[in-house]
Amino acid sequence: MIYTSDSIEKMVNILASLPTIGKKTAQRLTYHLLKSDDDYIESFSQALLDIKKKVKLCSTCFNYTETDPCPICSSEKRKRRIICVVEDPSDVIAIEKTNEFFGLYHVLHGVISPLEGISPDELKIKELIQRIGNIEEVILALNPSVEGEATSQYIAKLLHPFGVAVTRIAMGMPIGSSLEFTDELTISKAIMSRFSI
Amino acid sequence: MQIKKLKIQHLRNHIDSEVIPNEKLNIFYGANGSGKTTILEAISIVSFSKSFTNSTDTALIQNGENYYKVLAETSNNFDFKYKIEVFYQKGQRKKISDSFAEKQIPKNIIGNIPLVHLSPDLKEITMGSPENRREFIDKVLSQSSKSYLENLINFKKALKQRNSLLSEFQRTNTFDKNFFESWNNVFIDLATKIITKRFEFVNEISPLFKRIYSEITQNEEIVDLIYEPNSCEEYFQDLLNEDNKNQLFLKVFKSLAGKSVKLLPVELKRGLTLFGPQKDELKILLNDALAREQASQGQHKSMLIALKFAELEFLHSITNEIPVVLLDDLFAELDENRILLVLNKLIKKNAQTFITLTEPKFLYPNTQLNSIAKYFAVRYGKLMDSQL
Numbered sequence: 048m049i050y051t052s053d054s055i056e057k058m059v060n061i062l063a064s065l066p067t068i069g070k071k072t073a074q075r076l077t078y079h080l081l082k083s084d085d086d087y088i089e090s091f092s093q094a095l096l097d098i099k100k101k102v103k104l105c106s107t108c109f110n111y112t113e114t115d116p117c118p119i120c121s122s123e124k125r126k127r128r129i130i131c132v133v134e135d136p137s138d139v140i141a142i143e144k145t146n147e148f149f150g151l152y153h154v155l156h157g158v159i160s161p162l163e164g165i166s167p168d169e170l171k172i173k174e175l176i177q178r179i180g181n182i183e184e185v186i187l188a189l190n191p192s193v194e195g196e197a198t199s200q201y202i203a204k205l206l207h208p209f210g211v212a213v214t215r216i217a218m219g220m221p222i223g224s225s226l227e228f229t230d231e232l233t234i235s236k237a238i239m240s241r242f243s244i
Numbered sequence: 245m246q247i248k249k250l251k252i253q254h255l256r257n258h259i260d261s262e263v264i265p266n267e268k269l270n271i272f273y274g275a276n277g278s279g280k281t282t283i284l285e286a287i288s289i290v291s292f293s294k295s296f297t298n299s300t301d302t303a304l305i306q307n308g309e310n311y312y313k314v315l316a317e318t319s320n321n322f323d324f325k326y327k328i329e330v331f332y333q334k335g336q337r338k339k340i341s342d343s344f345a346e347k348q349i350p351k352n353i354i355g356n357i358p359l360v361h362l363s364p365d366l367k368e369i370t371m372g373s374p375e376n377r378r379e380f381i382d383k384v385l386s387q388s389s390k391s392y393l394e395n396l397i398n399f400k401k402a403l404k405q406r407n408s409l410l411s412e413f414q415r416t417n418t419f420d421k422n423f424f425e426s427w428n429n430v431f432i433d434l435a436t437k438i439i440t441k442r443f444e445f446v447n448e449i450s451p452l453f454k455r456i457y458s459e460i461t462q463n464e465e466i467v468d469l470i471y472e473p474n475s476c477e478e479y480f481q482d483l484l485n486e487d488n489k490n491q492l493f494l495k496v497f498k499s500l501a502g503k504s505v506k507l508l509p510v511e512l513k514r515g516l517t518l519f520g521p522q523k524d525e526l527k528i529l530l531n532d533a534l535a536r537e538q539a540s541q542g543q544h545k546s547m548l549i550a551l552k553f554a555e556l557e558f559l560h561s562i563t564n565e566i567p568v569v570l571l572d573d574l575f576a577e578l579d580e581n582r583i584l585l586v587l588n589k590l591i592k593k594n595a596q597t598f599i600t601l602t603e604p605k606f607l608y609p610n611t612q613l614n615s616i617a618k619y620f621a622v623r624y625g626k627l628m629d630s631q632l
Contacts, residue, residue: 159426161409167423193401193430201426230352231390 055081107178109154109171111136119152126150128183132175132202134158134190142188150186153178158194159201167201176205184212191218245358245565246596247287251315254306255289256282257625266618269587269597273604274622280600282625284361284570287598290316290328291357291568293340293350301332306625310334318357321565326356351397355387358559360595362552363572370528370535370547377526381442384449384555388562392441399434399521406431406517414515428504431520436497438521439473443483443492445558446471446526452554460553460585461546467530474523475503545577549586556595569597576602587613 050056055077062073080088104110105117112118119125119139129150133139139152155170179185185206189195203213219237220229250263257279263270272280285295285304295304305312311333318326328342340348342356368376386393406427413419450469457467476483476499483499486492503519511518528535528547535547559567569590575583590597607613621628 159423161405161412161427167420193398193405193434197402197405197426197430200429201422204422204426232394235391 108152109156109174110139110152124149128181129186130175130178130182130184131186131188133188134195138188150184155189155198158189158192158198160194170198172202172205175202176209179206179209179211182211184214186214186216188216245321245568246319247316247357247568248319249315249317250283250286250290251313252283252286253311253313254309255286255304255312255314256306258282258286259306259625261625261627263620263627265596265598266616267596268591268594269613269617270599270620271604271607271617272598272600272620272622272627273602275602278622279625280622281572283622283627284572284598284600286314287316287357287568287570288359288361289314289330290353291359292354293330293338296361296363301338302334305332305334316357328353328356351390351393354393355390355563358387358563358565358567359570360552360556360559360567361570361572362549362574363570364574364577365572366552367544367548369551370539370544372536374523374525377528378522378524380551380555381445381526384558385441385445387567388559389441392438395434395437395441399431399438402427402431402434403517403520403522407515410511410517411515413512419512431517432497432500432504435500435520436493439476439496439500439524440489440493442471442473442521442524443496444489449554449558452557453550456553456557457546457550460549460582460589461543465531465543467528467535467547467550468532470527470529472525472527473521474525475500475519478502545582549582553589556593560593566593566595569595571597571599573600573602575599584610591616 050059058077058080059070059073062068062076063070065073068076080091101113102111103113103115105112105115105120107116107120110117110119114121126149130153131142131148131150132153132155133142134155134157136154139154142148142152153171153175155172155175157165157170159165159167159170175185185202187199187202189199199215206213217240218233219240220226220233226234246267247265250265252258252261252263254260257277261279261283263283272283274280285297288294288296294301301312311331313329313331315329316327318328320326326343328340328348331339333339338350340350340353342348342353344352369380382396386396409424409427413424446469453469454467457465472480473483473496476496479495479499483492483495486495500519507518528551530539530543530547535543539547556567556569559565571586574586578586587597604619607617
């Protein structure tokens with residue numbers, strides 16, 4: 048034991064188990080917490096308990112929510128005939144930030160990856176199919192990885208018999224970047240998916 | 245492409261070396277184990293993010309140290325200055341930063357310093373198994389085409405996923421058509437992209453190879469390169485004559501899809517992918533016979549040199565940059581005539597060249613060479629500029 052207290056060691060180990068946090072950062076955070084006052088620690092631990100107790104999955108779109116259905120699914124303002132399919136809840140936030148999409152979402156909670164033992168059954172794909180009823184368009188907004196590609200193909204095939212329009216988000220130039228500093232692959236994909244003006 | 249400065253820290257036996265190379269020939273000489281090849285490895289690290297040897301990054305670190313660092317400053321055809329640093333610390337992820345970004349990943353730096361490497365170890369390209377020739381193609385194309393590199397990385401992932409899926413089906417004795425097809429489509433799509441690009445590549449490089457081989461051997465022997473994609477046998481002649489890129493793509497796609505249907509029952513039985521570009525062959529022919537089986541040692545050496553010069557000319561024509569050339573201990577294997585032939589060709593090409601050899605003596609009398617060469621004596625991982 049390099050620490051003078053079991054509790055400190057336990058805390059460091061727990062923090063270091065978080066993604067992107069290494070041992071050193073965990074140590075710094077632990078000492079920071081030790082110095083903070085009781086109120087702060089109180090609300091910190093309450094917040095931790097709350098996210099586990101209060102937050103659940105929306106039974107419709109499977110995004111995180113405290114009310115079921117979630118605010119997006121129950122909103123009157125959303126277009127109810129378009130569903131945007133994403134990998135993770137964080138992708139919903141990314142798309143919501145644009146203020147350009149007013150349809151509904153469906154969160155898969157991952158992509159198909161036989162290597163990691165993730166089959167379609169592990170994802171919320173069946174649940175997506177059950178929602179199709181009066182849907183006009185499904186937008187597949189999965190990441191452009193091999194796994195994202197295979198998952199898109201899988202879903203597109205399942206949706207085919209329903210006659211619903213299935214689209215994929217385009218890949219291309221990031222706005223605000225100049226051609227000069229964009230990597231060749233992005234440029235070549237952007238050229239491939241060019242359109243006439 | 246010109247390397248203007250190279251800094252090497254704690255790489256093998258180099259503590260802290262700095263090389264200011266000359267624009268043409270750079271000759272590093274010294275006893276075995278003095279650290280000559282390490283300098284070429286350092287150049288490979290800033291160009292490919294890894295050494296051309298099979299050593300792990302940890303093994304590259306100097307004994308008793310816990311990191312290595314290589315830094316290069318280069319300048320291209322248009323006088324664009326490019327800087328890159330590769331830092332590896334034991335137990336951590338390799339850190340790459342360059343003029344474009346603080347944090348770089350290997351696939352973004354490959355090709356920025358085009359490189360042609362020639363060493364006796366590479367004789368497996370003409371003598372060894374098909375794997376060596378696929379690696380040769382992949383290494384050249386990765387430098388000339390970012391989309392090929394990306395497709396190759398993705399293809400390897402898709403192949404692993406497809407294998408894993410097949411082995412799962414085999415283990416559980418089940419089959420989910422839709423699940424399989426989604427991965428199969430991704431696999432075939434990427435495989436097609438790789439095969440068509442390899443076709444184009446071999447079409448371009450084979451005339452260069454033929455011409456250069458006859459230049460260096462000055463005799464009547466005829467060499468040829470023929471790309472034989474696994475799983476396209478039935479349409480092979482058809483593919484060879486196809487000039488239209490889109491048609492070629494479609495034809496390759498079709499034959500892969502056909503192969504997939506045909507092989508699926510066997511694949512399910514064995515739980516393994518049995519077709520695709522991971523099984524391709526690049527045939528090297530010498531007077532219409534397989535060079536691997538028929539060529540003499542001397543012919544193999546000439547073919548390797550011709551192949552490497554063809555690579556140089558190909559990369560030059562695609563990237564508009566003359567690649568940096570590394571010649572590792574080659575001269576131990578070649579006779580004096582051929583050495584001078586190789587050097588003169590490189591000088592004519594204006595390629596910045598890095599050469600290692602144990603004994604520079606036989607180069608001394610060649611005053612024409614000495615006027616454009618810079619000599620470095622290497623001893624125990626230290627460099628000394630030397631005037632001969």
